[in-house]
Amino acid sequence: MTDEPLVRWGWIGSHLAYLRDLTLDHAVIALVPVLIALVIAVPLGLLCTRFPRLYQPVALVFNVVYALPGVAVFVVLIPYTGLATRTTVMIPLTCYALAVLVPATVDGLRAVPEALRQSATAMGYGPWRRLAAVELPAAVSYVVAGLRVAAVSSISLAAVGALIGRGGLGYLFIDGFQRTFPTPIVAGIVLVAALALVTDLALVLALRLLAPWAAHERRATRRQRGATQ
Amino acid sequence: MIRFEGAAKRHPDGTVAVEGLDLEVPAGRTTVLVGPSGCGKTTILRMVNRMVTPTAGRVLLDGADVAGLDAAKLRRGIGYVIQQAGLFPQRRVLDNIATVPYLLGWDRKRARARAAEMLELVGLPPETGRRYPFQLSGGQQQRVGVARALAADPPVLLMDEPFSAVDPVVRAGLQEELLRLQAELHKTVLFVTHDIDEAVRLGDQVVVLRDHGHIAQRADPHTLLTSPADQDVTAFLGPGRGLRGLGLVPATGVELDGLGRADGWELALDAEGRPTGWTGPDGQLQGPAPVFVPARDSLHAALDAAVLSPSGLAVAVDAETGRAVGTVSRAGILGALAAGAAAAGTSTGTSAGTAKVPGGRQP
Numbered sequence: 191m192t193d194e195p196l197v198r199w200g201w202i203g204s205h206l207a208y209l210r211d212l213t214l215d216h217a218v219i220a221l222v223p224v225l226i227a228l229v230i231a232v233p234l235g236l237l238c239t240r241f242p243r244l245y246q247p248v249a250l251v252f253n254v255v256y257a258l259p260g261v262a263v264f265v266v267l268i269p270y271t272g273l274a275t276r277t278t279v280m281i282p283l284t285c286y287a288l289a290v291l292v293p294a295t296v297d298g299l300r301a302v303p304e305a306l307r308q309s310a311t312a313m314g315y316g317p318w319r320r321l322a323a324v325e326l327p328a329a330v331s332y333v334v335a336g337l338r339v340a341a342v343s344s345i346s347l348a349a350v351g352a353l354i355g356r357g358g359l360g361y362l363f364i365d366g367f368q369r370t371f372p373t374p375i376v377a378g379i380v381l382v383a384a385l386a387l388v389t390d391l392a393l394v395l396a397l398r399l400l401a402p403w404a405a406h407e408r409r410a411t412r413r414q415r416g417a418t419q
Numbered sequence: 420m421i422r423f424e425g426a427a428k429r430h431p432d433g434t435v436a437v438e439g440l441d442l443e444v445p446a447g448r449t450t451v452l453v454g455p456s457g458c459g460k461t462t463i464l465r466m467v468n469r470m471v472t473p474t475a476g477r478v479l480l481d482g483a484d485v486a487g488l489d490a491a492k493l494r495r496g497i498g499y500v501i502q503q504a505g506l507f508p509q510r511r512v513l514d515n516i517a518t519v520p521y522l523l524g525w526d527r528k529r530a531r532a533r534a535a536e537m538l539e540l541v542g543l544p545p546e547t548g549r550r551y552p553f554q555l556s557g558g559q560q561q562r563v564g565v566a567r568a569l570a571a572d573p574p575v576l577l578m579d580e581p582f583s584a585v586d587p588v589v590r591a592g593l594q595e596e597l598l599r600l601q602a603e604l605h606k607t608v609l610f611v612t613h614d615i616d617e618a619v620r621l622g623d624q625v626v627v628l629r630d631h632g633h634i635a636q637r638a639d640p641h642t643l644l645t646s647p648a649d650q651d652v653t654a655f656l657g658p659g660r661g662l663r664g665l666g667l668v669p670a671t672g673v674e675l676d677g678l679g680r681a682d683g684w685e686l687a688l689d690a691e692g693r694p695t696g697w698t699g700p701d702g703q704l705q706g707p708a709p710v711f712v713p714a715r716d717s718l719h720a721a722l723d724a725a726v727l728s729p730s731g732l733a734v735a736v737d738a739e740t741g742r743a744v745g746t747v748s749r750a751g752i753l754g755a756l757a758a759g760a761a762a763a764g765t766s767t768g769t770s771a772g773t774a775k776v777p778g779g780r781q782p
């Protein structure tokens with residue numbers, strides 16, 4: 191071990207464009223699966239709410255998937271999707287996000303106050319229309335809470351993809367370890383954390399702007415929980 | 420008109436919520452269902468808009484069995500107000516009110532214009548329309564709930580303890596508002612409450628229920644208060660029936676005396692003839708003078724004014740100008756009560772005998 195400094199600023203300075211590209215790549219690999227999962231989870235959550243018997247088996251499948259180690263999933267997928275392709279990394283990430291988002295959507299829909307459901311029914315909403323137009327918007331704070339967890343863990347998990355050659359910022363870790371050169375490792379950690387933070391803030395802000403009532407609602411429920419504890 | 424014919428609801432677990440209900444809810448009037456918790460009030464209400472399907476018997480709306488009507492269409496023609504208001508949290512107040520018009524396919528502009536009208540009708544300022552429900556007080560939310568139920572101008576209004584969750588002052592205001600609206604709109608209202616004072620105040624017809632939706636008594640409020648059917652109903656009405664009844668008798672019948680003096684007290688008037696107070700034997704002015712409006716208030720309000728007045732005389736004033744038109748003593752008011760009770764007592768049974776008095780104060 192040489193007396194290599196923790197951060198060599200010169201390396202960072204000369205690799206700015208490279209770091210930017212890795213960060214963008216990381217964001218795509220990590221967040222596109224979350225978006226895909228959202229598009230699947232919302233209808234699936236509606237379905238599981240409308241037909242409650244469906245929920246147990248669906249939840250079981252996603253929990254099992256969630257328990258699988260990422261590397262093992264890559265190995266299984268490589269023969270079908272190829273080594274070092276984005277798809278190989280993004281399929282497991284989508285499954286992980288689904289495992290968070292489906293229960294979040296279902297919990298949110300189940301937490302809709304009975305009075306709201308009753309009054310919508312009494313005004314002539316059919317069950318599907320009521321779910322989509324009344325209950326889903328009322329559940330949006332739960333969905334966004336799930337989205338925040340899914341996005342942040344996906345950003346962290348995406349680094350594992352570097353093991354098969356597609357990992358965005360994860361590549362910096364492997365590079366650093368192989369060369370016993372800590373600067374890329376530190377840069378990778380900081381950039382992953384920054385990406386997670388920015389994504390999380392963006393989601394919070396989006397909720398505030400697009401669903402001000404829900405931002406209020408979460409604050410109110412948190413207050414209630416605080417009061418009962 | 421709504422008609423229940425042997426309507427019953429037995430739940431799958433064997434609970435009998437309602438059995439053998441025969442009831443007529445006359446069109447354009449307010450019928451109040453009152454009774455202890457769990458006696459089946461909500462169940463009866465929901466049979467009308469098919470949120471509960473009777474397990475026996477039927478419910479007719481203007482002669483048609485509701486079981487044969489399309490549920491969604493039926494419901495869009497029936498306003499429904501519940502205790503928790505049930506406003507959509509994600510929609511601004513105006514869009515909440517416009518819900519049924521939107522469902523009926525009205526264009527956005529017309530639906531919004533209608534919603535704005537409704538907002539005004541229930542006494543909320545226009546800027547309330549842009550707010551979200553969470554930004555309103557409980558009483559305001561309840562008003563919005565009423566506005567939303569009225570938006571598509573349904574002939575029938577179902578109200579399930581709509582004012583139970585607000586404080587007594589706000590509740591009195593909402594009750595007054597409903598009486599005013601009903602005097603204008605003449606909806607067929609089926610109103611559920613467990614508060615007997617609310618029932619006699621709002622109902623043209625009051626139906627007192629026992630367990631399983633059995634009818635203990637069905638009568639106009641005056642008859643209910645003066646001649647309860649049995650011990651149970653008497654117990655349910657509670658003490659003070661006689662005095663509460665005063666709130667149901669309009670003060671139009673009181674005979675007014677002049678604006679003279681009584682036992683050394685003299686009524687002081689301003690330049691326009693509006694009462695400012697009573698001048699006592701010692702020459703001291705005590706004001707303001709308690710007043711009532713004969714055309715609007717109840718005997719209860721008149722008696723209240725007389726009891727509060729230092730001279731023992733209540734001052735009758737004109738509703739518009741506020742000018743004193745006469746005075747009446749406590750004895751004079753009780754005299755009018757005897758005459759009024761005799762008149763109201765002749766109309767018994769199910770027909771609505773006494774006119775509702777929006778301004779009538781209840782004890």
Ligand SMILES: Nc1ncnc2c1ncn2[C@@H]1O[C@H](COP(=O)(O)OP(=O)(O)OP(=O)(O)O)[C@@H](O)[C@H]1O
Binds near residue numbers: 436455458459460
């Ligand atoms: N889904 C259900 N399954 C079984 N029993 C039920 C169900 N819903 C209502 N009941 C029972 O039916 C009876 C009547 O209920 P309902 O809600 O109509 O009463 P209520 O008069 O409105 O009472 P409250 O004044 O408390 O609102 C009650 O005994 C209740 O326990």
Ligand SMILES: [Mg+2]
Binds near residue numbers: 460461462579
């Ligand atoms: Mg009830």
